[in-house]
Amino acid sequence: MLLMTFWASFWDIIWWFLWAFAFVTYLFAVLAIIVDLFRDRSVSGWVKAVWLTFMVFVPLLTALVYLVARGEGMADRSYRASRAAREETEAYMRAVPGNSPSEDIAKAKVLLDQGVVTQEEYEHLKAEALGRVRPSAHPVH
Numbered sequence: 794m795l796l797m798t799f800w801a802s803f804w805d806i807i808w809w810f811l812w813a814f815a816f817v818t819y820l821f822a823v824l825a826i827i828v829d830l831f832r833d834r835s836v837s838g839w840v841k842a843v844w845l846t847f848m849v850f851v852p853l854l855t856a857l858v859y860l861v862a863r864g865e866g867m868a869d870r871s872y873r874a875s876r877a878a879r880e881e882t883e884a885y886m887r888a889v890p891g892n893s894p895s896e897d898i899a900k901a902k903v904l905l906d907q908g909v910v911t912q913e914e915y916e917h918l919k920a921e922a923l924g925r926v927r928p929s930a931h932p933v934h
Contacts, residue, residue, distance in 0.1 A: 819856070823848065826859050829867045832874060897922035 826848070830841055847855040860867070892900075901918035904910045910918070 819853070822856055822860070823852065825867075826856060829863070829870055830859075832870050833866070894922040894924070 827845070830836065830844055844855070844859065898919050901910070901915050901922065904918075905912065905915040
């Protein structure tokens with residue numbers, strides 16, 4: 794019975810979805826503020842505690858004040874964090890050693906000598922190592 798009265802009209806449904814969207818948007822904003830607050834090393838622990846206390850007791854007003862007062866710094870900290878993550882990823886990728894074509898060909902030759910692969914498979918592996926063909930979907934083991 795309650796379900797029938799709640800979904801009584803199309804506009805009630807639209808209104809409910811609008812409020813749900815606003816609430817989810819607000820939750821994303823609050824989580825972004827909390828992440829930014831703990832990411833900022835220039836703010837002391839006491840100031841962070843005060844911000845969080847206000848976020849609990851006066852959440853909407855505190856979120857608006859935080860975004861107005863610290864929004865620009867929030868964007869800068871987010872940019873710096875993403876740039877640092879990208880640089881760390883690039884540094885890791887440079888540090889991971891890759892096989893040279895000569896090493897791949899030598900490994901394929903050992904497999905050929907052991908009889909694990911045929912001459913045709915060896916030629917294919919050699920071409921892959923030299924970059925003349927794309928790597929096969931099912932590598933030879």
